[in-house]
Amino acid sequence: MTRNTRLTLAMILLVILVMIVGIAVNRNIGRPAASGAPVDEAVLVREDSHRLSTAPDGKVTLVEFLDFECEACRAVHPSITEILDTHQGRITFVVRYFPISSHPNAELAARAAQAAAEQGRFPQMYAALFDNQEQWGHQNTPQTDRFVGYARDLGLDVDRFRQDLDAPATARRVAADRADGETVGVRGTPTFFLNGRELTGVRTQSDMIAAIDAALAG
Structure with missing residues (x-):
């Protein structure tokens, strides 16, 4: 040749x-977003899991395992907010903590969110942490003072917030969420589950909406 x-x-x-x-x-x-194998929904959503919206019919549940210091989680946050607004009352949206060990303030931020939840202000702290991530994220020193400042801005009892922030029960609550995430196969953030199945192939807000609308129509 x-x-x-x-x-x-x-x-x-x-x-x-x-x-x-x-x-x-x-x-x-x-093609719509693909879904993984079903996982144990009793592990995926606990009785005390934080819900930012609740659908009365319980037909569609979207769960996000997130890290407040994760830039990808912050990037998707506006899309999630818009989706919740446009699907108000039609989907249940559940937030689970999954702090990544390589993020220096991720676990502390999760505890700040939980400490705010003890005073009924989880949604507000959830938003504050993402809205201000560029200020506190990827800092090598603990950002306790910033988080206390957010608590003060939200009108929380600051002394109680500080106590809850450092309470062993708060750390256990965050660790329990992460353990559940590991049980259902979470390896990074953000990871979404729709009706008990991990969403894969979701790259845009349109992909997410298409998956949710398909679940609502099913």
């Missing part, structure tokens, strides 16, 4: 490979 013949055959094979990849990509365009 001559050198020119080998080059010609190589080019033909390359063209065929490109065509195959192109067909595969085109087939995936427009």
Whole structure:
């Protein structure tokens, strides 16, 4: 076989490979987000799990395992807020803590959210932590003073907030969420579960809405 013949055959094979990849990509365009295997919903959502919205019919439940210091979690936060607004009363949205050990203030931020929850202000602290993440995130020193400042801005009892922030029960509550996440296979954040199945292939707000709308229609 001559050198020119080998080059010609190589080019033909390359063209065929490109065509195959192109067909595969085109087939995936427009497909709804895929879902993983079902997990134990009793582990996925606990009685004391934080719910930012509740659907009376209980038909659709979206669970997010998140890290308040995770930039991807902050990036998706506005989309989640908009989805909850547009689907008000139609979906139950549950937040679970999953602080990543490589994020220096992630566990402390989760405890701040839980300390606020003890005074009935979890949604407000949840929003404050994401809205101000650029100020406190990825700092090598504990951001306790900032979190106390958010508590003060939210009108919380600051002394009680400080006590709850450092309480062993608060740390156990955060650790319990993370343990549940590990049980259902969470490896990073954000990780979403829709009606007991992990959502995969969700890259845009439209993907998320399509998955939720399909569940509502099912």
